Amino acid sequence: METRFQRLTEQLLERNEQLTMQQARTWVESLWEDFEVTRARGGWSYKGQDVTEKVVAKWIAQYGPHLHHYKPKEKKFNHLNNEDPFPH
Secondary structure, three states: OHHHHHHHHHHHHHHOOOOOHHHHHHHHHHHHHHHHHHHHHOOOOOOOHHHHHHHHHHHHHHHHHHHHHOOOOOHHHHHHHOOOOOOO
16 A cells, blocks of 8 residues: 555646645645545445555656645644644
8 A cells, every 4th residue: 555655646646846845745635535435425336546546646746746725614624734734
């Protein structure tokens, strides 16, 4: 899984030079989790990491250049554009 996250993080950094490595990694992990949780809540069967990686890669291609502009309205998403995703 680490290899997949690294590959997706590099793809995001290629699409958006405004993000730091840590921010890009945080985005990748958040997009991954969001996709898998949404499918589970929707009652869809698990299709595996290959499907999740393809979807996240598609989202990166489409939305990646704009992610640094994201301003969350909910506190649970505040970490997405912070340098430190786990502030003290």
